[in-house]
Amino acid sequence: MLEMVGGAGVETKIIVLMLLFAVVFPLVLNRLLHKMVTQKLCALGMSRFNYDGDPVLTAGGLILVYSSAITGIVLVGLLLLRGAKSELLLHGILFVIGMLIMAFWGWRDDRASDRDAKGFRGHFGVLWRERRMTSGMWKLIGGTSTAFCLSLTLSNSLWSGIVSFGLLALSPNIINLFDLRPGRALKMFWCLTALAGAFGLWIMWASAATANWIFLIPVFIASILMFPHDAGGKIMLGDTGSNALGFAAGFTFVIGTPVYVQVCMLVLFLCLQIAAEFCSFSRVIEQVGWLHRLDQWGRATGAENKKNQTGSSGLV
Template identity: 35%
Template sequence: MATGVLRSFGVGASVARGALAWIRRDPKSAMLERTNFHGRTVTLAGGPALALGASAGAALGAANARTSAAALTAGLVSGAVGLYDDIVGNQPAQKAVKGFAGHLGALREGQVTSGLLKIVGVGAAGLAASALIGSRRTSFLGRTTDVLLGAGVIAGAANAVNLFDLRPGRAIKAGAVIGAPLALGRGGGVAAGTLGASAALLPDDLAEEIMLGDAGANSLGALLGVALTARTGTFGRFVALAGLAGLTAASERVSFTRVIEDTPWLRRLDELGRRPTA
């Protein structure tokens, strides 16, 4: 079992590094360049690289074919719609629309934003992945409840990790805190593959050479959601979903960056390995 977890970790790391090198060599990779909060030019290539590596590692580490398919569905679809939002959402008309309410308001005016497509895509991927994982319960109502809870956990985890993607390395560190316990014991391969890809890209993220963007953060969170859903029943999924909902609600009122900066041990963890501020 430990060998399988290590193999998943290694495959996730290897595919992520290979994908990053391949994407950066592409002549069109200049369209992925952005300016970060320090004013440095970085590339969003880390996002699709993480999505590919983490999905591959997670699928290899899954306990069965259905969970493997769930990992591929959640990781690749979340990464794809996130990358679309990273590229199209950078346009001035799209950047002006903020938050879920803003996307719905734009839809009422006849504008389908890239952010709304991302929300729908991640939600659909979460539902499909949860349906593939299934439920241990025998009644139709019980199975339906478990699938809906699992879909909420997968989509909610994708959104939660994305909330932390505001500073170099922060989203990957948050993912490690969530994923490390899920990588232990039987069924830990999905989380291990995801963490392998993340660990392989963390040095470049901290060095401000790449950023994850929505593609990487959404895929990372969705795959951790798959890992959690695959290892829990009704109660575990309900507790996880409640926690994710609370975290999302808190983000509407509280700046996570401000909380981290005002809490010494969180600030030290957040700054660990990062380039010093000029």
């Protein structure tokens, strides 16, 4: 467990204090960050057409990124003040840094104007035909490089490093693949973290698992607070939010579950990525009854979307 100055009593106190901060900070920051970020996005002209053809603010995932990052920095600060020398501090720092970097590459893509190329085939196709780097290709390179660097630090063997790299590189894009309808990416994030939690119960005694869930709590709470705005058609997560949530989910599996679970999830992610190149997930979801009901849960109707957009942002 944690090797902290002051013994086991201080260890328990700091864990409890961190849990308290992890829950309270996102709740306190949410309203202020939502107002500041939406005003900034409006000023930058960050409006995109959604699946209904209506203009909606995008890159709203900045709200949960800022909230999670600020809270994460506070949690790391608490550990440093207590003289922590453990995996908890290392994983916390890597989690915050990794999420911010992945969000940056998503933000760069949200800001770009070259949005015609879709999927790996589309981006590689533009590179091959036009000898031009799309914003999506830069995001791919940046995200892959980040995943590689983090996997070197998180893994203690070649095999676990390969698996960690695959999960951290693919998980942001997996969430992004589902960010095609209001609320869908958030639900996918919740499903993945629920799976990680279920499988991770086997090793919850380990400090790595404890660290994972302490630093994941602010992201989870921020995503819940974001859900009414996203599902209500008022604002889109964008690649900024999808990348951050995807990284958080991948990181959850890497340090919170056994390696055989990570291998299974990596295979699943690879299958989803390949399938996305050849079929529409939206069409599949619409054709499967229980998936369609889950997809529709919490989502406003088209008429309500227009009303929400008009009333909240004045974009329509």
